[in-house]
Amino acid sequence: MTTEMTMPRRNAGAGGVRLRAAIAAAFVLARLKPGRLRRVLAGCARGARPASYAETLEVFEAVVTSSRRCAGRYGCLPRSVAVALACRMSGVWPEWCAGVRAAPPFSPHAWVQAGGRTVGEQAEPADLRPLMVVAAAAAAGEGVRDEHGGGDDRGGSGQAA
Numbered sequence: 371m372t373t374e375m376t377m378p379r380r381n382a383g384a385g386g387v388r389l390r391a392a393i394a395a396a397f398v399l400a401r402l403k404p405g406r407l408r409r410v411l412a413g414c415a416r417g418a419r420p421a422s423y424a425e426t427l428e429v430f431e432a433v434v435t436s437s438r439r440c441a442g443r444y445g446c447l448p449r450s451v452a453v454a455l456a457c458r459m460s461g462v463w464p465e466w467c468a469g470v471r472a473a474p475p476f477s478p479h480a481w482v483q484a485g486g487r488t489v490g491e492q493a494e495p496a497d498l499r500p501l502m503v504v505a506a507a508a509a510a511g512e513g514v515r516d517e518h519g520g521g522d523d524r525g526g527s528g529q530a531a
Contacts, residue, residue, distance in 0.1 A: 386436075388459050393437050396452035404468065404502065411454060411466055411504045418463035420506040423485035426464040429456045430482070430490040450480040453489070454504075457482075462506070464489065469500040 399407055433452045434441040440449035447468070454466045464482040471479050471493060479498060482489050488498065 389432055389436055389456055392456040392459060393433060393440060393448070393452045395455055396440075396448040399451050400448040407451075408468075408502050408504060411451070412507065414455065414458050415463040415466075415504050415507050418458055418461060418506045421457045421462035421464040421484045423487055423489065425460070425462055426453065426457060426482060426484040426489045429453050429460075432456070434490070447480040450482050453482045463504075465506075466504045467498070467500040468502045469498060471497055472499045473497040 399410060402410065430449075430453050433449060433456060437445070437449075437452070439445045440452055450466055450468075454464060457464055464484040466480075466482055468480040469478075471477050473493070479493075481491050481498065483495075488495050491498070
């Protein structure tokens with residue numbers, strides 16, 4: 371067996387650097403309070419076209435391949451932010467969602483969706499309840515939905531598990 375057959379090939383080009391930058395930024399942004407994170411992501415989404423499911427899935431797979439922390443069980447918030455940011459670097463934006471799992475185990479969760487489908491999630495879409503959604507938007511204020519009025523900066527660590 372050759373090395374190419376046993377080891378996955380890493381992208382050492384600009385896409386690899388951009389992906390790592392998106393992942394690093396996601397870990398910084400994941401520490402923000404929920405309302406502030408939503409506003410930052412809404413600013414990033416401004417002017418982007420909606421991402422297709424295939425585009426988003428390709429970026430999702432690259433993120434979980436590149437970062438063990440994003441691939442882990444408790445990496446949903448930085449993973450979802452990293453996928454959204456990496457997609458934005460290509461001019462597209464998936465819907466970024468933060469909410470709760472509505473089926474056991476009940477817990478906070480963050481994910482991305484495109485084409486009306488969740489991307490890379492094991493949970494059924496009916497089992498996820500979004501509380502905040504940031505979609506592609508052409509102008510300020512468009513594309514942000516705060517499902518339950520919790521869009522202020524009070525309380526919370528900004529972490530979803």
